[in-house]
Amino acid sequence: MIPSINPLVLNLKESATLSINMMVKRLRKEGKDVCHFGFGQAPFPVAGIIQEALRANAHHNTYLPTEGLPELREAVSHFYRKEFDLDFNPDDVFIGPGSKELIFQTSYLLEGSLLVPAPSWVSYGPQATIRGKRLYPIETSRDNAYKLTAIDLDRACHHMGQQQKMLILNNPNNPTGAVYREDELEEIAQICRAYKMIVISDEIYAMIDFTGRKHASLANHYPEGTIVSGGLSKSFAAGGYRLGVMLIPEELMSIKCALRSVISETFSAVSSPIQYAAVAAYSRFDEIRDEIQLNTDICRYASGYLHRRFLEMGLNCPEPAGAFYLFPDFENYAEKLRQKGILTGIKLTEDLLSSKGVAFLPGSDFYFPATNLGVRVAAVDFDGAAVRDAWPGADNMDEALNRRLFPRLVEGCDRLSDYLEALD
Numbered sequence: 001m002i003p004s005i006n007p008l009v010l011n012l013k014e015s016a017t018l019s020i021n022m023m024v025k026r027l028r029k030e031g032k033d034v035c036h037f038g039f040g041q042a043p044f045p046v047a048g049i050i051q052e053a054l055r056a057n058a059h060h061n062t063y064l065p066t067e068g069l070p071e072l073r074e075a076v077s078h079f080y081r082k083e084f085d086l087d088f089n090p091d092d093v094f095i096g097p098g099s100k101e102l103i104f105q106t107s108y109l110l111e112g113s114l115l116v117p118a119p120s121w122v123s124y125g126p127q128a129t130i131r132g133k134r135l136y137p138i139e140t141s142r143d144n145a146y147k148l149t150a151i152d153l154d155r156a157c158h159h160m161g162q163q164q165k166m167l168i169l170n171n172p173n174n175p176t177g178a179v180y181r182e183d184e185l186e187e188i189a190q191i192c193r194a195y196k197m198i199v200i201s202d203e204i205y206a207m208i209d210f211t212g213r214k215h216a217s218l219a220n221h222y223p224e225g226t227i228v229s230g231g232l233s234k235s236f237a238a239g240g241y242r243l244g245v246m247l248i249p250e251e252l253m254s255i256k257c258a259l260r261s262v263i264s265e266t267f268s269a270v271s272s273p274i275q276y277a278a279v280a281a282y283s284r285f286d287e288i289r290d291e292i293q294l295n296t297d298i299c300r301y302a303s304g305y306l307h308r309r310f311l312e313m314g315l316n317c318p319e320p321a322g323a324f325y326l327f328p329d330f331e332n333y334a335e336k337l338r339q340k341g342i343l344t345g346i347k348l349t350e351d352l353l354s355s356k357g358v359a360f361l362p363g364s365d366f367y368f369p370a371t372n373l374g375v376r377v378a379a380v381d382f383d384g385a386a387v388r389d390a391w392p393g394a395d396n397m398d399e400a401l402n403r404r405l406f407p408r409l410v411e412g413c414d415r416l417s418d419y420l421e422a423l424d
């Protein structure tokens, strides 16, 4: 029997990030020594108070309300007000099994096309495809750290005609590590307002910010049209808990009503014990603030180390300012790679994995053309608990400690450097 499949999902492949993770796990199981720069998972343990709350609430076995546990919605609203000056009431908060699902459902229920900066996170495009939405990637420039500008957004909207427009802006950014400033967001907000755009501001990395500035959210500049998403996966290091949050402003009441219905007809509600654990994360944040800041300091160091090494190798790479990622490109080696028969990012990443055991994702997974030689690097292949225990502070690190605390990052860079030297 050959079942006939919905044509909108027929050509969909497994998510690039999840599939490289599985491939690396398989290679490692076969005994291959892989430096894994392909998957962006928080490398730290979940904070003790969150784990304790999960254990203490294991007996909760009833379905919770569709939008989420009332105490959790209250805690999330309070947290976003206190930490980010964002004005959302508990009624504006929705809880889902990861922000990925909430972004999908919101995009699913909205008409119109989807705009994303290129490069952008791997899943926005396929999610739009599942819904039959047209995707408009807006190319950004390396010189501007791959950040969307108001001028480019305006130009893209201008070509789209009257249809409803939706934008997803991720800040801090996966795949580039870029962080937007308030003035940049204000300019983008003016264009969003002019086109009455609906924006999802994906702020899942909001607390992993190396700039020392207060986190800037588009919702502070365009509150009437900005939906904010976040959750436990990155800053709280609990991706496997699968708990995401979405904050939808009062002005977008029709989206709130539709989302409530879609949730009630799909996942019903997130697992009860996980929601109780999340109450601890959001309502007792002061107790884990220092721990989360330390995790961020370590991520900053790890990303900074890779950045320095990439520049030394002659790669182009904007300086990472947040999240777990860097986006170097191999354009300076384009001619030598061409002589080796490598003309696309996919070929390049395949060659690096098979010949050197170093895993990256190609720029084409992030809406760049196939010939783009940019790659996404996740800077988290280290044991966060061990690094935390031995952490002497960034100023006291030296090459020997780099090798001891971040062996896979150092080894991956050494292998990459060998690969590039052998091209000569």
Ligand SMILES: Cc1ncc(COP(=O)(O)O)c(C=O)c1O
Pocket (backbone or CB within 6 Å): 040, 097, 098, 099, 100, 101, 121, 170, 174, 202, 204, 230, 231, 232, 233, 239, 242, 243, 244
């Ligand atoms: C930019 C971005 N948005 C959203 C997500 C989804 O996070 P979750 O579904 O775990 O909340 C991720 C996860 O990798 C991400 O990198």
